[in-house]
Amino acid sequence: MNTGHLLSRERWEEAVEGLIRDYKIYAPVNLWGHMDYERINPENVKQIVYNFPRPITPLKTFFLPVKQNVSQSTVNEKMVILGVPSCDLQALHLLDAIYLDEKLPDTVYKKRRENTILIGSDCHQTLDSCHCTTYGINPYPESNIDILLNLIGDKIILEAHTEKGQDLVNNILSLVKSSAVEENTRQEILAAREKTKAELFNRNKNLPDYMTTGKLIRETNGTIWKKYAEDCVSCGACAASCPTCSCFLLIDRPGFEKIRNLDTCQYPGFERVAAGEDPLKPLSQRFKNRYMCKYVWKPVRYDAVACTGCGRCIDACIGRINKNELIVELMDKVTV
Amino acid sequence: MNNGFNPYDPVRARLIDIIDESPNIKTFRLEPEREFSFKTGEFIQLTLDGIGESPFTPSSSPYVNDRLDVTIMKAGYVTEKIHQLKGGEILGIRGPFGRGYPVEKFYGKEVIILGGGCGLAPIRSLLFELLEQKEKYKKVTLCYGSKTPTDCIYKPMFCDLNKVENFQCYRSVDVADDTWDGHVGVVTTLLDQINFRLENAVVVVCGPPVMMKFGTLKLLQIGFDPKDIYLSMEKNMSCGYGKCGHCMLGDTLVCKDGPVYTYDEVKNYDHIW
Numbered sequence A: 001m002n003t004g005h006l007l008s009r010e011r012w013e014e015a016v017e018g019l020i021r022d023y024k025i026y027a028p029v030n031l032w033g034h035m036d037y038e039r040i041n042p043e044n045v046k047q048i049v050y051n052f053p054r055p056i057t058p059l060k061t062f063f064l065p066v067k068q069n070v071s072q073s074t075v076n077e078k079m080v081i082l083g084v085p086s087c088d089l090q091a092l093h094l095l096d097a098i099y100l101d102e103k104l105p106d107t108v109y110k111k112r113r114e115n116t117i118l119i120g121s122d123c124h125q126t127l128d129s130c131h132c133t134t135y136g137i138n139p140y141p142e143s144n145i146d147i148l149l150n151l152i153g154d155k156i157i158l159e160a161h162t163e164k165g166q167d168l169v170n171n172i173l174s175l176v177k178s179s180a181v182e183e184n185t186r187q188e189i190l191a192a193r194e195k196t197k198a199e200l201f202n203r204n205k206n207l208p209d210y211m212t213t214g215k216l217i218r219e220t221n222g223t224i225w226k227k228y229a230e231d232c233v234s235c236g237a238c239a240a241s242c243p244t245c246s247c248f249l250l251i252d253r254p255g256f257e258k259i260r261n262l263d264t265c266q267y268p269g270f271e272r273v274a275a276g277e278d279p280l281k282p283l284s285q286r287f288k289n290r291y292m293c294k295y296v297w298k299p300v301r302y303d304a305v306a307c308t309g310c311g312r313c314i315d316a317c318i319g320r321i322n323k324n325e326l327i328v329e330l331m332d333k334v335t336v
Numbered sequence B: 001m002n003n004g005f006n007p008y009d010p011v012r013a014r015l016i017d018i019i020d021e022s023p024n025i026k027t028f029r030l031e032p033e034r035e036f037s038f039k040t041g042e043f044i045q046l047t048l049d050g051i052g053e054s055p056f057t058p059s060s061s062p063y064v065n066d067r068l069d070v071t072i073m074k075a076g077y078v079t080e081k082i083h084q085l086k087g088g089e090i091l092g093i094r095g096p097f098g099r100g101y102p103v104e105k106f107y108g109k110e111v112i113i114l115g116g117g118c119g120l121a122p123i124r125s126l127l128f129e130l131l132e133q134k135e136k137y138k139k140v141t142l143c144y145g146s147k148t149p150t151d152c153i154y155k156p157m158f159c160d161l162n163k164v165e166n167f168q169c170y171r172s173v174d175v176a177d178d179t180w181d182g183h184v185g186v187v188t189t190l191l192d193q194i195n196f197r198l199e200n201a202v203v204v205v206c207g208p209p210v211m212m213k214f215g216t217l218k219l220l221q222i223g224f225d226p227k228d229i230y231l232s233m234e235k236n237m238s239c240g241y242g243k244c245g246h247c248m249l250g251d252t253l254v255c256k257d258g259p260v261y262t263y264d265e266v267k268n269y270d271h272i273w
């Protein structure tokens, strides 16, 4: 851990207010019992929730909005996203591998990534569906952050991880008073990490790791897909809430403009070609496709995990399909 | 990548000519506003302004880069609208995208081409490429099938092929009419009529899914190595350059790793036909 800076919560909130002029700031706020990113203004700055597990909306939507005109050059808006959990940061490895591929990067995505400062936070609580550690991800940010921010007691601890992050930290320190981080505060941060990790580990003991899950899914026969797909209505909520699902469809507008709409293989017609041929016509094939994509194909192609264990799809499913129940059922059926 | 480049912004191209090839296939000749080069077998995304975009493989010579031909079969919404064009309109082109035919690997070999229906579009471009450096190939044999004699496209070019040394063209129709005195039968039956040395031959197959499937099965039966059978995979496509996920074929993306694959590369994936 590099040397951090300690601020009282009050001073920190003053600093955030000061930054509102230069940045669009988003942070988790408690909205009627649901935690989600909100645009921060002087009125809600005190309502920011710290060190909470993943917000309802996955981080991806800041870089890949549900609907975006990709023909118009985007305005040079600087964004700060605060309180990003480890699972969503991990998802960026996959998204960046797809969208920032060196030969042909998506220049629209790239611009948004470059204009954003990511402030990650440790998870000091977990949600019932959280299972990041099952897939080898710690519940505290280890990559893809510009700044690490934690709230311990009523003190905010800031730690810059990139040059971009250091510039912002310097900016903050020029606005308000801070002090060095003491050893006992450091120990408190570490203890909180261990506590969350143990909690997640105990709750998810029965789940196979990422590699094993991939093998189970590759090797099973068709019956499990048909069984679980019976409760699926192709609403696409799993994909919309997923931090790594990033498929899209371009729609044409006059003037040779293209509108990018997030799409998913769960919708009918995703793979339809001329003459109506469609390998994913049966719902059970579409249902299976998502599992193959997450646990078998994407990890091979991009060398990154495509399921970060955030559990959003489990909470979002209106058919109450719990993918972890499916995976546990596979363990009983398939020997790997 | 150069700054300001937007992969979603099509290059404008004027439609300068329309050639009727068959009752439901036309060739559209486009003049891009700036030089546009492609390798044979690579594809483009063609935008009909405000209507939609579809992938097509240019059917013209990769050695010409001030205009390009796309041969389009009427198959649905966008293609129907394209067929209604009169000429003079401005269209949009994105690309070229994908991996085309690895012609260097064909040097010194016999190239057998098995084509059907609109699958002839990429094949015509490939023939232009092969003709350009014909001394590099041992022999080129085109086997081309169409439903009926009127569905046969590019007739003049194919008839002329027989005049080129080491090039041969065989045709068949599924259903004959009064004008036809040639071979009748699905295109794969032409394989029984041609001579080749299995050890030194590669086969390029392009056509509708059923043709690709039965063509490949027959080639395997004859004894071809799956690595020597080149297929063009058709998948739904949106972005064309590996981002949108529509064209996933197992852990590959057809718009990037394809559309040309060897059978060996795809044989283990579900739903390839």
Ligand SMILES: Cc1cc2nc3c(=O)[nH]c(=O)nc-3n(C[C@H](O)[C@H](O)[C@H](O)COP(=O)(O)OP(=O)(O)OC[C@H]3O[C@@H](n4cnc5c(N)ncnc54)[C@H](O)[C@@H]3O)c2cc1C
Binding pocket: A272, A273, A274, A275, A276, B043, B052, B053, B054, B055, B056, B057, B058, B070, B071, B072, B073, B074, B075, B076, B077, B078, B079, B080, B118, B121, B122, B233, B234, B235, B236, B237, B238, B259
């Ligand atoms: C790499 C490649 C090269 C091709 N080259 C040629 C060629 O040279 N000549 C030719 O005639 N045809 C070619 N095709 C097929 C051609 O792209 C389809 O016939 C065309 O997209 C059909 O569009 P449509 O709107 O007329 O059909 P519809 O069936 O009406 O399509 C409706 C919708 O379905 C989806 N859809 C259907 N088919 C496709 C598709 N193939 N790709 C993406 N979306 C699709 C789209 O969302 C489309 O808007 C090629 C296809 C691929 C993938």
Ligand code: SF4
Binding pocket: A052, A053, A054, A085, A086, A087, A088, A123, A125, A126, A127, A130, A131, A132, A133, A138, A139, A140, A200, A308, A309, A310, A311
């Ligand atoms: S899955 Fe892990 S990292 Fe993500 S919110 Fe839950 S505890 Fe935090």
Ligand code: FES
Binding pocket: B236, B237, B238, B239, B240, B241, B242, B243, B244, B245, B246, B247, B248, B253, B254, B255, B256
């Ligand atoms: S067409 Fe978008 S990924 Fe291939």
